[in-house]
Amino acid sequence: xxxxxxxxxxxxLALAWIAVALVVAAFVISGLLRQFVEEGFEASLDSTLxxxxxxxxxxxxxxxxxxxxxxxxxxxxxxxxxxxxxxADEDAVLLRSGSLWTDDLGAGAEAASGAVLRRTLQGxxxxxxxxxxxxxxxxxxxxxxxxxxxMPEAEIEARVAxxxxxxxxSLVLLGAGLVLAIALQVHFGLAPLKRLRDNLGRVHRGExxxxxAERYAEIAPVVEEMNALIAHNRKTIARARxxxxxxxxxxxxxxSVLDTSLARPPGPxxxxxxxxxxxxxxxxxxHHLRRARSAITHGVVGERSDVGEAVxxxxxxxxxxxxxxxxALETELAPGTVFAGERQDLDELIGNLIDxxxxxxKARVRVSAARSGPREISIIVRDDGPGLSTxxxxxxxxxxxxxxxxxxxxxxxxxxxxxxxxxxEGRLEIGPGETxxxxxxxxxxxxxxx
Amino acid sequence: MRAxxxxxxxxxxxxxxxxxxxxxxxxxxxxxxxxxxYLGATESYDAxxxxxxxPGLDGIAVLEAWRGAGRTMxxxxxxxxxAWSEKVRGFRAGADDYVIKPFRLEEVVIRMKSLVRxxxxxxxxxxxxxxxxxxxxxxxxxxxxxxxxxxxxEWRVLSYLVHHAERPxxxxxxxxxxxxxxxxxxxxSLEVIIGRLRRKIGRGLIETVRGQxxxxxxxxxx
Numbered sequence: 073x074x075x076x077x078x079x080x081x082x083x084x085l086a087l088a089w090i091a092v093a094l095v096v097a098a099f100v101i102s103g104l105l106r107q108f109v110e111e112g113f114e115a116s117l118d119s120t121l122x123x124x125x126x127x128x129x130x131x132x133x134x135x136x137x138x139x140x141x142x143x144x145x146x147x148x149x150x151x152x153x154x155x156x157x158x159x160a161d162e163d164a165v166l167l168r169s170g171s172l173w174t175d176d177l178g179a180g181a182e183a184a185s186g187a188v189l190r191r192t193l194q195g196x197x198x199x200x201x202x203x204x205x206x207x208x209x210x211x212x213x214x215x216x217x218x219x220x221x222x223m224p225e226a227e228i229e230a231r232v233a234x235x236x237x238x239x240x241x242s243l244v245l246l247g248a249g250l251v252l253a254i255a256l257q258v259h260f261g262l263a264p265l266k267r268l269r270d271n272l273g274r275v276h277r278g279e280x281x282x283x284x285a286e287r288y289a290e291i292a293p294v295v296e297e298m299n300a301l302i303a304h305n306r307k308t309i310a311r312a313r314x315x316x317x318x319x320x321x322x323x324x325x326x327x328s329v330l331d332t333s334l335a336r337p338p339g340p341x342x343x344x345x346x347x348x349x350x351x352x353x354x355x356x357x358x359h360h361l362r363r364a365r366s367a368i369t370h371g372v373v374g375e376r377s378d379v380g381e382a383v384x385x386x387x388x389x390x391x392x393x394x395x396x397x398x399x400a401l402e403t404e405l406a407p408g409t410v411f412a413g414e415r416q417d418l419d420e421l422i423g424n425l426i427d428x429x430x431x432x433x434k435a436r437v438r439v440s441a442a443r444s445g446p447r448e449i450s451i452i453v454r455d456d457g458p459g460l461s462t463x464x465x466x467x468x469x470x471x472x473x474x475x476x477x478x479x480x481x482x483x484x485x486x487x488x489x490x491x492x493x494x495x496x497e498g499r500l501e502i503g504p505g506e507t508x509x510x511x512x513x514x515x516x517x518x519x520x521x522x
Numbered sequence: 523m524r525a526x527x528x529x530x531x532x533x534x535x536x537x538x539x540x541x542x543x544x545x546x547x548x549x550x551x552x553x554x555x556x557x558x559x560y561l562g563a564t565e566s567y568d569a570x571x572x573x574x575x576x577p578g579l580d581g582i583a584v585l586e587a588w589r590g591a592g593r594t595m596x597x598x599x600x601x602x603x604x605a606w607s608e609k610v611r612g613f614r615a616g617a618d619d620y621v622i623k624p625f626r627l628e629e630v631v632i633r634m635k636s637l638v639r640x641x642x643x644x645x646x647x648x649x650x651x652x653x654x655x656x657x658x659x660x661x662x663x664x665x666x667x668x669x670x671x672x673x674x675x676e677w678r679v680l681s682y683l684v685h686h687a688e689r690p691x692x693x694x695x696x697x698x699x700x701x702x703x704x705x706x707x708x709x710x711s712l713e714v715i716i717g718r719l720r721r722k723i724g725r726g727l728i729e730t731v732r733g734q735x736x737x738x739x740x741x742x743x744x
Contacts, residue, residue, distance in 0.1 A: 358604050385613075389613045392617070393619065395619075395640055420605060423610075475567070
């Protein structure tokens with residue numbers, strides 16, 4: 073549960089990234105600090121060298137060299153302090169700091185003229201030393217001298233350690249601050265999702281009729297879709313309930329006719345009554361099945377059905393059914409006319425419209441379809457029959473009419489079309505055609521244009 | 523005319539067969555998809571009633587198998603599903619017409635007669651050949667406007683000939699379209715029937731095509 077939450081996932085990812093970044097930063101910064109500290113100490117050693125070189129004189133008469141002013145730093149006088157200097161020629165150490173006592177710092181490698189020679193060495197008592205040397209010739213002298221100054225490595229390490237400690241502490245604090253910030257960001261950033269979940273729970277428990285609208289662009293469409301789905305579910309259930317009720321109610325009438333007929337003596341009169349009952353029950357079942365079917369299949373998000381394909385598949389059916397009538401079935405379909413719904417419902421819609429047209433037509437039925445708006449298509453079926461009066465058209469479309477008043481034929485089909493179209497929030501309009509006959513205009517939703 | 527009834531419900535199959543025989547068809551019955559597929563592919567039928575909900579092999583699959591094997595006889599499908607999608611499915615598989623269950627037997631018989639007639643290339647319900655004409659819906663032959671009295675078998679022979687008028691019909695073809703399965707096919711009795719028909723409608727209309735068969739033709743009289 074915890075491992076599979078987006079929140080944990082986000083926090084863990086941030087933690088990993090922060091840890092890597094901070095470790096890298098610690099290494100880089102402490103490296104820079106060490107370099108900085110070393111450069112500082114070496115600069116001071118080098119200035120000691122330069123001071124020694126400047127105050128050294130060679131007395132050729134006496135055959136010795138002198139340093140006329142001692143180096144001021146007292147550490148060079150404190151014995152074995154780790155801070156040493158010496159001046160040597162190629163053979164022996166000529167002068168040394170008081171701290172060095174009788175030891176020496178060694179000669180070191182050859183160095184280019186004027187360059188500073190840097191080395192580390194083991195000094196007196198095995199102390200690790202950092203040493204700088206310069207070669208020079210003292211004023212008044214001829215021999216080549218090498219001046220060397222040294223300091224303890226430990227002092228560099230101590231200084232570096234003194235700086236890295238606080239650095240690490242502050243990096244850890246920074247890391248902690250970042251993690252806290254991420255946690256807060258995740259918490260507040262994901263709050264709408266949590267709210268969505270809570271609201272869904274409330275809808276589920278029946279405390280809310282639908283999800284409250286969300287203003288965030290990432291969630292708003294989800295909420296809309298869910299609300300559409302919830303509304304559709306509710307509608308479907310309501311319809312199913314109505315259907316079952318209507319069907320059960322509707323069947324009671326023929327059943328009672330059946331009962332009374334059975335009480336009669338056998339004979340042609342009873343036969344006729346029974347046939348009528350059977351026919352009426354059959355009509356009723358067919359009617360309800362059709363409505364129930366489209367109520368079940370409708371509402372799937374993202375359904376697309378091509379009107380051209382549906383018509384192309386239906387035309388041979390009518391060619392078969394009305395083969396003897398010699399009707400001309402003409403089609404005029406704009407390519408890419410797509411219905412945002414189930415193919416089965418589209419078949420039912422167009423099939424019933426064309427069937428109705430064919431029933432009334434004298435010689436021709438014309439089917440045309442095209443997009444008629446950004447989110448709608450129109451399917452128009454015209455016939456050259458006698459035409460429908462306004463009253464007939466109204467009756468044909470009227471829903472909720474009592475079933476036992478419905479005769480088989482055009483009325484039923486058009487009522488079904490109107491019904492299914494209503495489910496898709498489309499509509500069916502019936503009126504006189506421009507050149508006589510009847511024109512049925514079906515408006516249906518289309519998927520949004522790309 | 524010979525018809526195949528494919529229906530797994532024995533009572534409906536029996537009723538359909540009886541109604542079709544009444545209307546002059548020789549009728550075979552298949553009660554499951556496999557048998558239907560076999561019969562439709564091997565026997566010669568003038569029309570078929572095919573129930574879509576079959577055990578063994580689905581009706582649509584049977585129809586597709588027939589069409590795939592090049593069988594072109596007209597097929598009337600029976601279906602309980604009254605949806606246009608279902609009809610589209612049937613017609614795509616090669617059906618020529620459909621009837622929704624529950625149906626009236628007369629409805630199926632009328633549709634079957636129309637299918638046979640249209641398959642033979644006749645647009646009108648009345649087929650004429652010279653002085654002879656057949657009202658396909660009523661099933662009545664008239665010669666110069668006077669109704670002919672025919673036995674059931676004579677009617678069946680003449681009906682096949684008039685549907686396929688003006689072309690030679692071999693004895694084998696004729697017998698294949700007249701007899702139900704598992705009945706003896708006897709060319710001699712066919713010969714006798716043709717002789718009787720010639721007496722009833724005049725010698726000139728049914729020609730004997732040398733070697734094998736017969737031709738109903740308006741001929742020189744027309």
